[in-house]
Amino acid sequence: MTQSSVVTSPVQGTDPPGALPARRRAPIARLLWAEVRWIFRRPRTLVVLGLLATLPVITGIAVDLTVNGSATSTPSGPIGPGGSGPMGPDGEAPIFVTMVTSAFVLPLGSLMTLLMLMLPLTVAMASADALAGEQSHGALRGWLLAPVARGRLLVVKSFGVLVVALVAAGLVVASGLVTGLVLAGTDGLVSMSGTELTFGDVLWRLAIAIAWATVYLMAVGAVALAISASTEHPMLVVVSVLGGLIVSEVLLQFSALDWLHPYLLPTSLNSLVDLIRDPVSFDGLGEGMVRALCYLVIGISLAYARLTTKDG
Amino acid sequence: MRPKAKALVAAGSGIAAGIAGLALTALPAGADDDPVLPAIGAEELVTSALEARPPAFDGVAELHNELGLPAVPGTEALDFESVRVFHDGDEGARVQVERQSSELTFVKNADEAWAYDSQENAAKRLTWDEADAAAARGHAESELADPSQAAAEIIERLRPTSDIFVDGTARVADRAAYELVLTPKPSEKTLLREITVAIDEETRVPLRFDVYANGASDPVLSLGFVEFAVGAQDADLFEFTPPEGAEVEATEADDLEKAAGEHDAESVEQRTTTVGEGWDTVVIGEAPARGSAGGSVEGGQDLTGMLEQIGTPVSGEFGSGSHVQIAVGGAIVTEDGRIAAGAVPQQVLVDALDQQ
Structure with missing residues (x-):
């Protein structure tokens, strides 16, 4: 509250005469904290996060049962190439290794599978609530009239989405890790190149996966915020983001369009597999990070432009 | 008006920066101009390539296959995204064939060779007799004892049916390379138009291999490095211990040779x-x-x-x-x-x- 005594803040110095004097700036930390509390008080946030935490557990147990059940009948590896893998809600097994239930592959595999739709859905939902949702029931009006610059409003809202992205990605990995530890202990911590990894190795690889997934989700969130700033229908935000992702995934299936693929966000999802290789190759992950940051810049600048011209 | 202009500037510059960044990731590697290198004859180039010993390096190679192979079972081995190669400049080599969701790893050092398939979780181990290995090395070295002689022989053998020449330079994996071109004589009734090998100017390692067919401007088969860095490699890369629970199959090089000699070759x-x-x-x-x-x-x-x-x-x-x-x-x-x-x-x- 030290700067509350400033009569004319330097930023507002060029305001025309007659504008309100003495704008009190709320401390940013308090705004961020309030936003995060607000997000995690919504029941739907908690329900989605709960679901996200359950899916790796279900996957782990289901795969474990399948592997143990079929081990007697098919000795040639539990998961056949191209077979209907037991992983993933869309019937596609992203990782064919025999160590699917290990404390290393299960969290990464779950993260990759969920990054296709579920995690972006969570982030899109948070972004939709952040601006469009609040506007639809009038809560945003308070923000727009309050002594908060529009830029800071965007910072606060983006921070909320970032926290959701981080918590969601971290929750999936943590739940997968715990499930893997319960099912297989520290056995089978093996890279795809056949080297055994220490638990420390596994932890830093998983940490990189969480960080990478958070940036990826933030890119989705930034685009969602831009749409969220332009509409007052939260459903529209979620639908556009999911539609965009599905269209991107479809376009990725056509090799004739491979010139377009570097421009599509989900292109980089597969490079998460590189974390299971030894030594880890960071080329694909780095490129994916650059791609996500580009989407982030586009999304945030559009959201900023829309937000600064928004009428109360 | 002011906030509107500010918004326009923000939106415009943000979109421009983002799209420029995306375009940067879409740029094909090595789109630069061909490097200028001292001229060299085909024979001299082949000689120096045969002479050169590979340095310690690591690289990433990619295969582009437009062969139009029918989907026949058993060709999945060709279905890979990229290969990572590590070489210690001596006996040690490591090759990782990266598929979408599994990997084939080959590790070779002075004493043994391993092949590991993560899809099957199975490892194969190959060992050999030290004396035999030394003899084989000696044999190979004596055959290439005079690289210029060997190069001349190779070119002599190709000459009746092909033209062989150095066709300018290329940039492969961001390195300057000579393009050695092999084309069939007009009398040859082949579907192939030419085969080019890009040979690194500095180390004389072949960096890329392209096969062109008649009636297509792009290569139908291209195997080459997209990344290549000379430098000492971690010794751990050339050791392999199969993970616990993997099936291990051990073979002796002698047995293999015998089996091959008795059955297949004949x-x-x-x-x-x-x-x-x-x-x-x-x-x-x-x-x-x-x-x-x-x-x-x-x-x-x-x-x-x-x-x-x-x-x-x-x-x-x-x-x-x-x-x-x-x-x-x-x-x-x-x-x-x-x-x-x-x-x-x-x-x-x-x-x-x-x-x-």
Whole structure:
């Protein structure tokens, strides 16, 4: 509250005469904290996060049962190439290794599978609530009239989405890790190149996966915020983001369009597999990070432009 | 008006920066101009390439395959995204064939070689006798004792049927390289147009291998490094311990050689004949699947059914069969179980079968 005594803040110095004097700036930390509390008080946030935490557990147990059940009948590896893998809600097994239930592959595999739709859905939902949702029931009006610059409003809202992205990605990995530890202990911590990894190795690889997934989700969130700033229908935000992702995934299936693929966000999802290789190759992950940051810049600048011209 | 202008600037610059960044990731590597290098003759280039010992390096190679291979079971091995290669400049080498969701790892050091398939979780170990290995090295070295002699021989052998020359330079994996080109003489009845090998200027390591077919401007087969960095490698990379629970199969090099010597080499020699020479060589042999199909009728039916789907029927003096065409050549599988293949059009295959 030290700067509350400033009569004319330097930023507002060029305001025309007659504008309100003495704008009190709320401390940013308090705004961020309030936003995060607000997000995690919504029941739907908690329900989605709960679901996200359950899916790796279900996957782990289901795969474990399948592997143990079929081990007697098919000795040639539990998961056949191209077979209907037991992983993933869309019937596609992203990782064919025999160590699917290990404390290393299960969290990464779950993260990759969920990054296709579920995690972006969570982030899109948070972004939709952040601006469009609040506007639809009038809560945003308070923000727009309050002594908060529009830029800071965007910072606060983006921070909320970032926290959701981080918590969601971290929750999936943590739940997968715990499930893997319960099912297989520290056995089978093996890279795809056949080297055994220490638990420390596994932890830093998983940490990189969480960080990478958070940036990826933030890119989705930034685009969602831009749409969220332009509409007052939260459903529209979620639908556009999911539609965009599905269209991107479809376009990725056509090799004739491979010139377009570097421009599509989900292109980089597969490079998460590189974390299971030894030594880890960071080329694909780095490129994916650059791609996500580009989407982030586009999304945030559009959201900023829309937000600064928004009428109360 | 002011906030509106500010918004426009923010939106415009943000979108421009984002799209520029995306375009940057889309840029193909090595799109720079061809480097300027001192001129060199084909023979001299081949000599220096044979002379050079590979340095310690690590790199990433990619395969681009436009061969139009029919989807035949057993060709999955070609279905990979990229290969990472590590070499310690001496005995140690590590090759990782990266597939979408699994990996084949080959590790070789002075004493043993390993192959590990993560999909099967199975490892194969190959060991050899030190004396034999030394002898083999000595043999290889004596054969290449005089690289200029060896180069001259290779070029001499190719000259009657091909033109071999250095065609400018290229930038491969961000390194300056010479392009060595091999083209068939006009008299050759082949579907191939040319084969180029890009040889690194500094280390004389082949960096890229391209095969061009008639009527296509892009290579139909291209295997080359997209990343190549010379430098010492971590010694751990060239050691391998199979993970717990993996199936391990151990073999001695001696056994392999014996087995190969007794069965394959001889019988392959007996079973196959070649017609023509140079680029339009046609190899005629017995279809192996037919031979083993005696045991399982199902396999035979599968093969016939598959051939009917992917091939076109042909007939001639030799009888009749199915012709399967890919970008760089073709093969005829006859009704009586012979197979003729070569980098040639269908008519040359038919003629070769007729001659036999």
